[in-house]
Amino acid sequence: MNTKARTWFRAFSTASLLTLSVVLPVHHAQADEPGPVEPIEFNPALAELGKRLFFDPRLSGDTELSCASCHQPDKGFTDGQALSDAYAGNLHFRNVPTLINSAKRAAWFHDGRIGTNLNDVTRESITETYSMNMDMRLMQERLKQDPVYVEMFAAAGLGEPSNGGVRKAIPEYLKTLISRGAPFDTGEMSQDAKDGYVIFKAKGCNSCHSGERFTDDKPHNIGVPENPEIWSTPERHITFVAMMKFLGLENYMNVRQDPGAYIRTHQPETYGGFITPTLRELTHTAPYMHNGTMETLADVVAFYNEGGGDDPNKDPRLKPLGLSEWEQRKLVAFLESLSGDPLTGPEFVVEEIDTDYEPIENWLEAVN
Numbered sequence: 001m002n003t004k005a006r007t008w009f010r011a012f013s014t015a016s017l018l019t020l021s022v023v024l025p026v027h028h029a030q031a032d033e034p035g036p037v038e039p040i041e042f043n044p045a046l047a048e049l050g051k052r053l054f055f056d057p058r059l060s061g062d063t064e065l066s067c068a069s070c071h072q073p074d075k076g077f078t079d080g081q082a083l084s085d086a087y088a089g090n091l092h093f094r095n096v097p098t099l100i101n102s103a104k105r106a107a108w109f110h111d112g113r114i115g116t117n118l119n120d121v122t123r124e125s126i127t128e129t130y131s132m133n134m135d136m137r138l139m140q141e142r143l144k145q146d147p148v149y150v151e152m153f154a155a156a157g158l159g160e161p162s163n164g165g166v167r168k169a170i171p172e173y174l175k176t177l178i179s180r181g182a183p184f185d186t187g188e189m190s191q192d193a194k195d196g197y198v199i200f201k202a203k204g205c206n207s208c209h210s211g212e213r214f215t216d217d218k219p220h221n222i223g224v225p226e227n228p229e230i231w232s233t234p235e236r237h238i239t240f241v242a243m244m245k246f247l248g249l250e251n252y253m254n255v256r257q258d259p260g261a262y263i264r265t266h267q268p269e270t271y272g273g274f275i276t277p278t279l280r281e282l283t284h285t286a287p288y289m290h291n292g293t294m295e296t297l298a299d300v301v302a303f304y305n306e307g308g309g310d311d312p313n314k315d316p317r318l319k320p321l322g323l324s325e326w327e328q329r330k331l332v333a334f335l336e337s338l339s340g341d342p343l344t345g346p347e348f349v350v351e352e353i354d355t356d357y358e359p360i361e362n363w364l365e366a367v368n
């Protein structure tokens with residue numbers, strides 16, 4: 001980050017911290033209570049470029065899909081479906097996770113198979129056939145044609161448009177997607193939500209859903225039932241088969257269960273484990289779980305009340321909770337209090353991308 005941007009950001013974050021400390025209820029100031037999600041420093045010019053790229057369908061092979069086709073701002077950067085779409089001719093076998101606060105994760109995707117950085121997640125999202133199916137070399141040439149990108153890449157200190165630059169800029173934009181304004185943080189929780197928080201802690205939900213994002217970023221098996229759609233829809237099943245073959249799953253043609261974290265570890269006890277999702281922004285991100293099998297938060301809480309699902313690898317912490325209907329509603333009210341302002345303003349969203357420029361003539365001979 002250049003010095004100017006850093007100074008600007010420091011000034012900004014100091015100012016907002018001062019405001020926050022006035023608004024925050026006292027109990028968050030106490031140790032070990034999770035507080036609001038801390039903002040991350042970012043480079044504004046790089047994030048601005050990343051934002052335009054995120055909303056640009058020219059990043060997909062057939063120019064039909066942008067990142068935002070599946071990660072829609074008004075749905076907490078998910079798509080509202082149980083199972084995700086994919087590049088034309090394919091469908092996915094997983095639920096779209098929120099991207100809010102995802103720059104803070106320690107591992108990405110429901111199985112945690114990318115544990116390095118968002119640069120790698122961005123590459124995978126652009127190039128894989130089940131996502132945007134784009135050749136990075138073609139993408140780079142497309143971007144060089146657009147004078148707006150030529151200017152924005154230079155302004156962000158990246159030189160001319162390049163695939164490496166795209167993989168730096170999009171993660172920088174993702175850093176701007178941080179939760180804000182949740183009643184849990186602003187001291188505006190209802191009495192039900194407060195009671196629900198007591199239940200949440202008493203029942204040990206926070207042993208996995210811990211910290212400011214309410215996740216330990218680790219895989220656990222809670223016994224979520226399979227989504228039969230995956231196995232009955234050929235376009236989904238084939239995506240599963242292709243990915244599992246590539247990742248080295250034994251017997252991938254006959255498997256009818258999502259192996260989850262096993263794909264990374266190949267340790268049998270991790271079969272069917274999925275990375276703990278954040279509990280922030282849940283009111284915007286239904287349906288729930290890695291395969292979208294639970295439609296409402298009431299369904300999720302009822303599932304936990306039964307002690308979770310049925311699986312030989314199920315985490316021993318999951319036991320029937322014995323909560324009354326009334327207590328379950330309070331737990332739901334608490335979960336709802338972790339959702340904040342939708343990130344749908346112009347600082348997060350590009351409504352329209354102007355592609356009204358003349359193609360460069362004689363492209364093969366043009367120097368760029």
Ligand code: HEC
Pocket residue numbers: 054059065066067068069070071084085086087092094095096097098099102105107108109110111118121122125126130131132170
């Ligand atoms: C066709 C739909 C689709 C498109 C397009 C798409 N994604 Fe995703 N994204 C998904 C799905 C589905 C997952 C979860 C995949 C899994 O767990 O295997 C995901 C996961 C992610 C994650 C990990 C989040 C987490 O908490 O683990 C990030 C980050 C992400 N996508 C960013 C992007 C970016 C950046 C782009 C554009 C370059 C993009 N996605 C394009 C569907 C899509």
Ligand code: HEC
Pocket residue numbers: 110200203204205206207208209219220221222224274275276277278279282285287288289290291297300301304315317318331335
């Ligand atoms: C052993 C660790 C663990 C405990 C304890 C636990 N969870 Fe979870 N939770 C998970 C995992 C892992 C998932 C994702 C499972 C999947 O996708 O298949 C999850 C998913 C969820 C979801 C769905 C989020 C989404 O975006 O899909 C909610 C809501 C939730 N848990 C709430 C709770 C509540 C409330 C409790 C206490 C009653 C609780 N959890 C206890 C690990 C845990």
